[in-house]
Amino acid sequence: MSRRTAVMPEPQAALVERVRARLADEPTREVAMFGGRAFMVRGAMAVSAWRDGSLLVRVADDAGPALQQRPGAAQALMGERDMGPGWLTVDAEALADEPALTTWIGIALDHNRTVTGDP
Secondary structure, three states: HHHHHHOHHHHHHHHHHHHHHOOOOOOEEEEEEEHHHHHHHEEEEEEEOOOOEEEEEOOOOOOOHHOOOOOEEEEOEOOOOOOOEEEEOOOOHHHOOOHHHHHHHHHHHHHHHHHHHOO
């Protein structure tokens, strides 16, 4: 665990390290946001690791409803308020294996490239 994740709860710190590894080749900046550790890629948020080890994923608004049908995915909430169709939360259990995490990060990066205009 790095010094930057030492003060995080273990589930969040472990997820942050896994996300960092997958985003190592992307222009990434980490920001404390929405009660989690957000990963800004090309200046726009792609994903954020929550304290419980779940992942906030930014997707295209029109893709949100279909993606919610995947195991562990749900409409993201901020408190009791719906964050909108382009924001999903994926539970920690659904991210336990590496291919699942890689898939969700890939979905977020596809959307990120669309909104930032980066190929």
